[in-house]
Amino acid sequence: MATHKLLLLPGDGIGPEIMAEVKKVIAWLNARGGDTFETEEDLVGGAAYDAHGKAISEEAMQKALAADAVIFGAVGGPKWDGVDYEVRPEAGLLRLRKDLELFANLRPAICYPALADASSLKHDVIEGLDILILRELTGGVYFGEPKEITDLGNGQKRGVDTQVYDTYEIERIAKMAFELARTRRNKVTSMEKRNVMKTGVLWHEVVDDVHKRGYEDVELEHMLADAGGMQLVRWPKQFDVIVTDNLFGDMLSDVAAMLTGSLGMLPSASLGAPDGKTGKRKALYEPVHGSAPDIAGTGAANPIAMIASFGMALRYSFEMVEEADLVDRAIAATLEKGLRTRDLAGQGDAVVSTAEMGDAIVAELENLSA
Ligand code: NAD
Ligand code: IPM
Ligand code: MN
Helix, strand or coil: CCEEEEEEEEECCCHHHHHHHHHHHHHHHHHHCCCEEEEEECCCCHHHHHHHCCCCCHHHHHHHHHCCEEEEEECCCHHHCCCCHHHCHHHHHHHHHHHCCCCEEEEEEECCHHHCCCCCCCHHHHCCCEEEEEEECCCHHHCEEEEEEEECCCCCEEEEEECCCCHHHHHHHHHHHHHHHHCCCCEEEEEECCCCCHHHHHHHHHHHHHHHCCCCCCEEEEEEHHHHHHHHHHCHHHCCEEEECHHHHHHHHHHHHHHCCCHHHCCCEEEEEECCCCCCEEEEECCCCCCCCCCCCCCCCCCHHHHHHHHHHHHHCCCCHHHHHHHHHHHHHHHHCCCCCHHHCCCCCCCCCHHHHHHHHHHHHHHHHC
């Protein structure tokens, strides 16, 4: 039986509240026997800025590099609106992604049967939905240089961000898209804007090329990203795996979140390349949503995206597929019983707190494995 080392980074806002619910799941797994988890905790985001003057300390970075997986809550909030760009809370998350080389961000959007009426879209459109957005995470406009605001000296300033992609960055994310599609419904939709962007032209060309070199059994379609956003809302079930760049992936996954009923439902896994010797990937697991400052401290946060992100850690970092399935089934069963945090509740539904939802999921883990 193995012991896995986790670094927990709860962060800001609702981050610590939803992390508290993951800790219950970890404690349940540890008590159950089988593989166990050793956890360490550190600060990130605004909490780290308040303590150290930067969004992640060097010590915490070292712990992240040494951990088998990082479990991340959320960062940011109005308290840090005025701090310098380089040390703002979000910079801690970007540094983790970059330094751990987490180039692939898997964002599955699954509509649990019990929530088919919780979305703002019609039941038919989202019932049975199971799609995967694969977002490139270490390139594009998030990291391209120059990235600056310059004073033009004539009373004007100029803000510049640079979208850059090299062939190898597109190749590795495209390969991962095809590999993942083979384990699902065997279809990849690649989204870019080659009608206006040079990176889009290259993206399209490289994805086609990777497809021809060993993945022709997988169906490939290309779609302009703006039209893709529209299609996601019109008929999302046409998709299986969507592969796209860093910025489009950010936006399209928030759109996809609403197909599942709430932004509080979408988990994610950020993965690096397999290590040459051990075959292990560096990994960070986090919900797609942010620190939700508007509801922080009220017990209204939905912990499901966070718990499901830990479920993805079981699946992708620790080969604990049975346990990962169990977590998904426990979430489904809890929703089936009618438990709803405020974001999921319809008119007349009783509302449970973050902790009550976490406790109910742990109780279902126990039920389902009895
Ligand atoms: P947000 O995702 O924090 O919130 C958007 C809306 O969704 C809010 O109304 C919020 O209450 C709701 N929401 C989000 N998660 C929820 C949950 N688990 N349960 C119930 N409701 C939930 O996005 P925002 O308000 O645009 O950003 C707030 C801060 O979070 C910003 O500082 C932003 O940079 C940061 N952010 C961080 C991450 C991250 O850490 N990965 C991701 C996105 C945004
Ligand atoms: C996300 C967030 C982040 C992003 C921010 C907080 C840096 O929106 O993970 O979706 O833009 O990637
Ligand atoms: Mn986002």
